[in-house]
Amino acid sequence: MHGRARSRIPAHPVPARPVPTRLMPAHPVLGPWVLAGGAVLAVAQGAPGLTALAPVRRLFPGLAGAGAPDHVALTFDDGPDPGFTPRFLATLAARGVRATFFLLGPMVQAAPQLAAEITAAGHEIGVHGWEHRYATVRGPRALRDDLARACDTIAAATGTVPRLYRPPYGVLSAGALIAARRLGLRPILWSTWGREWTPGATPVSVQATLARTLGGGATVLLHDSDCTAPPGTAVAALGALPWLLDECARRGLRAGPLAEHLADGPGRDYRTNARRG
Numbered sequence: 001m002h003g004r005a006r007s008r009i010p011a012h013p014v015p016a017r018p019v020p021t022r023l024m025p026a027h028p029v030l031g032p033w034v035l036a037g038g039a040v041l042a043v044a045q046g047a048p049g050l051t052a053l054a055p056v057r058r059l060f061p062g063l064a065g066a067g068a069p070d071h072v073a074l075t076f077d078d079g080p081d082p083g084f085t086p087r088f089l090a091t092l093a094a095r096g097v098r099a100t101f102f103l104l105g106p107m108v109q110a111a112p113q114l115a116a117e118i119t120a121a122g123h124e125i126g127v128h129g130w131e132h133r134y135a136t137v138r139g140p141r142a143l144r145d146d147l148a149r150a151c152d153t154i155a156a157a158t159g160t161v162p163r164l165y166r167p168p169y170g171v172l173s174a175g176a177l178i179a180a181r182r183l184g185l186r187p188i189l190w191s192t193w194g195r196e197w198t199p200g201a202t203p204v205s206v207q208a209t210l211a212r213t214l215g216g217g218a219t220v221l222l223h224d225s226d227c228t229a230p231p232g233t234a235v236a237a238l239g240a241l242p243w244l245l246d247e248c249a250r251r252g253l254r255a256g257p258l259a260e261h262l263a264d265g266p267g268r269d270y271r272t273n274a275r276r277g
């Protein structure tokens with residue numbers, strides 16, 4: 001697409017190994033308790049993933065990125081992508097607007113200079129992880145290693161330590177929450193998106209989808225890469241971006257990064273997270 005070879009990151013998790021069918025016989029007394037305990041653990045691991053559903057996210061405004069009522073947070077996932085991210089940066093620069101970019105570790109590893117350019121342009125950096133897989137199919141240690149690797153790669157390229165975390169697909173788990181806490185990361189999802197990753201999406205369809213839920217205090221999710229989505233995803237988002245900025249201005253809403261949006265952190269002085277010497 002656009003005359004370049006795109007290195008794609010798998011959009012779907014690697015199938016888990018089959019569970020062995022030969023199990024130890026259940027203890028006549030402990031068996032039911034073991035099964036019940038396993039069920040509780042499964043719910044505890046997967047229940048946070050329900051926040052990927054819009055009705056559930058509305059019950060957790062902080063996690064959904066609810067912010068200042070006169071402000072809209074602009075966020076972009078899956079970059080940095082040499083084929084698209086510079087065009088997003090140019091559009092934002094022409095309007096004097098900054099945003100938050102949730103970066104994928106392998107994309108930063110492949111284009112470290114572009115990641116550095118995002119930071120140099122005054123944008124905020126968050127981490128989207130290393131492998132673009134559902135957190136609910138991964139254990140706590142794997143998730144911590146994944147996030148730590150991505151954070152280290154981002155910090156090495158940009159000189160800035162991420163403080164915000166958006167899980168792939170917006171799906172959290174107990175393990176992901178534990179890993180994020182240990183690494184000093186705040187999970188942030190979104191309240192408004194363009195659904196540009198759906199097959200056949202266009203700038204017009206993205207605009208219509210955004211318009212339904214856009215409002216003061218919203219956090220908007222768009223994608224500046226096709227690496228985990230169908231071809232055309234980033235083009236649809238890019239085509240809708242000027243309209244989004246115009247619509248915010250028409251409604252008297254400021255558009256900017258999450259650091260200017262969230263009242264309780266990571267704070268407006270997010271550049272102080274830059275590594276020292």
